[in-house]
Amino acid sequence: MQIGLIGLGKMGYNLALNMQQKGHSVVAFDANKGAMERIQGEGISTVAALHALPQAMTGRRVIWMMVPAGQVVDVILNNLKNYLNADDIIIDGGNSFYKESITRAKDLEKQGVHLLDCGTSGGVNGALNGICAMVGGWKDAFTYCEPLFKSISVDKGYLYWGKSGSGHFVKMVHNGIEYGMMQAIAEGFELMHKHNPSMDLAAIADVWGHGSVVRSWLLELTQHALQKDKNLESIKGVMHSSGEGKWTVETALEMGVPAPIITMSLLMRYRSQQDDTFSGKVVAALRNEFGGHAVEKK
Numbered sequence: 001m002q003i004g005l006i007g008l009g010k011m012g013y014n015l016a017l018n019m020q021q022k023g024h025s026v027v028a029f030d031a032n033k034g035a036m037e038r039i040q041g042e043g044i045s046t047v048a049a050l051h052a053l054p055q056a057m058t059g060r061r062v063i064w065m066m067v068p069a070g071q072v073v074d075v076i077l078n079n080l081k082n083y084l085n086a087d088d089i090i091i092d093g094g095n096s097f098y099k100e101s102i103t104r105a106k107d108l109e110k111q112g113v114h115l116l117d118c119g120t121s122g123g124v125n126g127a128l129n130g131i132c133a134m135v136g137g138w139k140d141a142f143t144y145c146e147p148l149f150k151s152i153s154v155d156k157g158y159l160y161w162g163k164s165g166s167g168h169f170v171k172m173v174h175n176g177i178e179y180g181m182m183q184a185i186a187e188g189f190e191l192m193h194k195h196n197p198s199m200d201l202a203a204i205a206d207v208w209g210h211g212s213v214v215r216s217w218l219l220e221l222t223q224h225a226l227q228k229d230k231n232l233e234s235i236k237g238v239m240h241s242s243g244e245g246k247w248t249v250e251t252a253l254e255m256g257v258p259a260p261i262i263t264m265s266l267l268m269r270y271r272s273q274q275d276d277t278f279s280g281k282v283v284a285a286l287r288n289e290f291g292g293h294a295v296e297k298k
Contacts, residue, residue, distance in 0.1 A: 001148050002027070004053045004063035006076060007094075008035035010292040011120070012066030014127035015093070015152070016044055022151040029053050050076065054083040061088040062145060066120075069096045069243060077104060086112030089141045093120045097247055098136075098169035105137060105164035114141035117164060119171020122154070123290035130154035134174070136167030176248030176262040178218075183265035185214075185222055186282035193231065193278050202226035218286060225285035236296040237280025239272040239287070 001024050005016050008030035016039055019026050027045045029052075030036050036046040047053050054061050061084065065076060073096055080090070090108065092101060092115060101117040108115050119134035126132065133153050135142055142149075142160045149158040161167050192199055205223035209215045225232065245266040252259040272280035287293040 001025070001062065001145075002057055002059070003148065004029075004057055004061060005066065006030070006050070006053065006063065007066035008032065008039055009066065010124050011093075011127045013039060014124055015064070015066055015120075015131070017042060018128050018130070018152045019148075020044055024148065024151070027053065027056050050079050051083050054080065054088070060144070061085070062091065062148070063089070064091040064093055066093045069094050069100075073100075073104070077108070081108060081111060081113060084111070084113050087114070089114045089116060089145060091116045091118050091145065092168075093118045095119070095171060095175070095242065095244055096168050097243070098165040098167075098172055101136070101168045102165040109138075114138045115164065116141055116145065117167040118149075119167050119174065121171065121174060122157075124292045125290075126154070130157060133158035134161055134167045134170040135159065136161045136169070137164050172244050172247050172251070175244035176259070179245040179248075179265040179269070180261040181216070181218055182283045182286050183261075183268055183279070185218060185286070186279035189222065189282050190277065190279040197231065202230070217290075221286050221289035222282065225282075225289050229285075232278070232281035232285050234297060235281055235284055236298055237272055237275075237277045237282075237284060238296045239269040239280050239283040240293070241266065241269045242293075245269070 003019055003024050003026050005012060005026055005028045008016065008028060013035065016026050016028055027047060028039055029047050029050055040046055047056050053063065065073065067073060067076065073092060090113065096117065105115040114137060116135055116137035121132040131153050133149050135149060135158065161170055189201055192201060202223050205219050205226060209219050209223065245262065249259060249263045249266055284295045288295045
């Protein structure tokens with residue numbers, strides 16, 4: 001399948017390589033010329049301007065956006081739709097708010113263009129080796145793109161969830177849960193660090209990863225981060241929030257669903273920007289491990 005890919009950041013770059021390795025023909029665009037030069041070195045073709053992307057493609061166009069949520073998505077869609085035909089498909093693989101995805105899908109449907117909202121999980125490593133995809137939107141568009149989703153996902157790692165917005169809704173809740181899980185890990189390791197700063201926390205994470213009830217990929221990443229930097233002394237415990245946790249809490253309030261753990265994990269991220277804590281260091285290190293998110297150095 002021929003894929004147009006917009007966005008060659010940490011996730012998009014590896015996703016392009018993933019698609020290429022699975023036999024898809026990829027043509028890419030990014031405003032960062034350096035990123036385009038690097039991807040050209042991997043044998044992936046690029047275009048010099050956004051509007052040239054659909055023009056470089058033949059047949060029914062499938063264009064995957066891997067860009068930050070918010071206004072940039074609308075800017076791209078407003079520029080693209082003038083060059084798209086009925087039955088073309090746009091996949092938003094970023095973390096857009098599900099209500100905005102519903103609005104965008106309705107707008108594109110006026111000219112017969114279909115938007116699939118695809119929550120994409122797995123971090124930078126997953127983007128290269130196999131994502132977990134949560135897809136919403138027009139069913140026929142998903143069916144057309146299903147071979148693509150199947151090829152770039154881990155085994156049993158993709159699913160169609162239903163109407164527009166449902167993919168991003170499920171991913172939003174996924175990220176809210178992720179907030180709570182990381183905060184629980186961070187608080188536990190802070191407690192052990194406070195009890196005895198000389199404890200080998202990496203070894204504890206390792207042994208918990210072998211048969212314990214709390215074994216998980218996040219625990220593996222905790223071990224990896226602590227092996228690289230014992231007690232995480234080189235980074236600040238500042239935990240940034242990219243939006244999904246806040247949206248999860250707001251949605252829970254709208255629906256009358258109590259979500260105290262996710263809510264408190266979000267509030268702890270705000271608190272971390274005021275004080276440097278060890279639990280903040282753990283979450284900051286975890287976000288860097290799985291997503292390549294920047295950490296603040298001391």
